[in-house]
Amino acid sequence: MSPRPDFFIVGAPKCGTTALFRYLGTHPGVFTPQRKEPHYFSPDLGQWGGTVASLAEYEALFSSARPQELAGEASVFYLYSKVAIANIMARNPAARIIVMLRNPVEAARSLHAFQLQHEQEDVADFEQAWRLQRLRLDGQRLPPRWPHPHHMQYGALYCYAPQVRRVLAQVPREQCLFLLFEEFFADPSREFARVLEFLGLPPDPNRTAFPVENPTMGVRSGLLARLLRHPPPVLRLLRRVAHALSLHPGRQLQRLNQVGGRKPALRDAFRGELEQYFSGDVAELEQLLGRALWPSLPPATQHGLATDPQRAP
16 A cells, blocks of 8 residues: 555645645545644745644554545645655655646735734735745745745745646646636536546535635724734733733634625736736646636736746745
8 A cells, every 4th residue: 555645735825725625524535634734745845833844743644544545635835845746756656636726816815815814924915015025035024923934925836837847747647636726616516526536536425515614814904903913012911911811802802803705905006017927927837737727817928927936026
């Protein structure tokens, strides 16, 4: 029997991987660990909360899998990592790789909103955060609670072509499945059936609904959100007192301030800048996958070619 896992959902972030992981996790023929995103195979990106560093700890995640079950995991930065795919295939050459992609402008916006919600980002304005990418890659202006520069590279993370090229160079094409976020959630029943067919699994008799998973939340009050992220001295003192009493009013206020489905509108000029930034990469990705992708993005121009996607714009 080949080493576990048998399949990997490798990314990209905010492209529907959590939903697919949870849908597969209830299939009677599938085993998934309780921990999503162990990121064991991407040591080049460092370690952060939840990262599994040792092989023994990683293998323990799958110790309860039965022999007849397919075992799989989902780590959204494997696609971005320069070494993860090679490490995966060295462990299990028969591994099946699932890649989920999304319009890069919307994916980048969603990642920024998600990280802001979870205090992994401290710049509320996406345009300003976009301008800080190069500084952050050099270790400057990083959020104090989340000093991981690769998570702040909103441009490079969603320049998919070099990442997909790396997958195709190391994984047999028949072991790869590429899904689009927009198509998956337009018809999840059809797309989930494609995933099961790719994995060699029968239909899931219990899967009749496809609920939204891990949605990005906006805020009702930007002022309250800023106060909670950067409280003045008097509020910091009150928070310490409350914590000493095992009270957490800040968390309750955060939950009350959350609202689904709201992302601030982008300035037209900034949206156009993002579309041009990604357009060359999308054109190359269309050639790699042999299909049209996001028609709302403009045709590539020489200004839209991301010549070094590992560097920030």
